[in-house]
Amino acid sequence: MTNIKNDIVLFSSLNEIIQDLVAIDPSLQNPFYDVTGMINRIVNSTTWNVTIKEANIPLITDASGNSIQTNAKTTAENGSVIITFNDTYLNAATDLAVARTMIHESMHSYFVYGLGLPLDVEYENFKVVHSLLFDKKGNPTNDQNLAQHQQMAIRYTNQIAALLEQYAVKNNITSPVPGLSLLDYCKDLAWGGLEGTKGYRLYAPDKSRIESNIIKENTNDPTSTQKKGC
């Protein structure tokens, strides 16, 4: 908590975003079923230590010469969970895109803590609700990248969208797509990072529109929401 406050003071726009997200529903809800509850748990926990920072995340180039960017990453380091935002992404993306990424990475932080504390009293409930993170023997699956994104895609996209919509309303952000409601626009964005999952293949309604809207927000395109503080 202290680390988050210290760090987000340095990055005032990030500070505003996470404060806004928490302010939307300050009551501690059930963290097992609820995205807001997860974020509240991370921010308000006295034992979990999640730090948010900004840094350059180098591109990775494959043998075809394609450069691959990572917008943000969540890591465990020396007893803390660190969310690192790529400054290239922060410079390019809209506030709404950054808010979406903040929710996305906060959920990873929650999962990292959930998986790492098998002696915690909440662990068995965590396992039941987030069964996709575990293999048939009940151990965390080896490929947590796939597992965590599957879990988000299957269970949480509507909640991510609802939270994002509230954030947008609070910040006077409107849907930039004529005929598409703000909630539906946020539903498109909520799939960001979940492409390639089974949930995306099965349930994402208009994939080309979704992928286009995600890219537009990530790059502050003139047809995006265009609100930029970061």
Next chain:
Amino acid sequence: MKKNISRLLFGIYALGIIITNACSQNLHSSQGETEDYKVYSEILLSWSDGKGYEFIVNKLTNDKMIRQFNFKNPKEHLIDTISDRVIYNDDWKHFLDDVNPSQIRNHDLSNNFKGGSFRVHLSEKNKGNTFPSTVNYERYNGTIFFSPILFSEDHKKAICTIENYVSPENAGGTIVFLQKEGGKWVIVDHITLFIS
């Protein structure tokens, strides 16, 4: 009679040559089944949930993540309280302690996947995927980057990293610990190093 015996002996000799050649051809055709291939394929099998998807694997290994791993103090990469991790085992500790990251060298994986049972497409110049602008997520499971494999001196333990990049917020990197059990490589532990 002598002639018949000679013909019989020649026949046996010729048959022997044919069998020997056949055996060498079998050995040759299983060139991909190297120790490296066995380790990589065990990881791919686990990463595909045992279902054997097709993979795009980068043709060159990527040593960055494994070089950054703290072999002397692997706990640095954990927040967990799991007590039965292999890094706390004395045999593994010795192995990890002996790793000198500066000696890790990247290499071409082409030969590792020749003749293997996985459908692996090696990402190479002008033939690879088109990430990220025109990716078809209906079929794309990401591009995989393996590190070179580090084997213990007795060749019964191995360490390797795998990174999978699907989209700018769907990527992950993991260090995998494998052990040879009954002649087969088995994943005995893993640490997720990053997820995005």
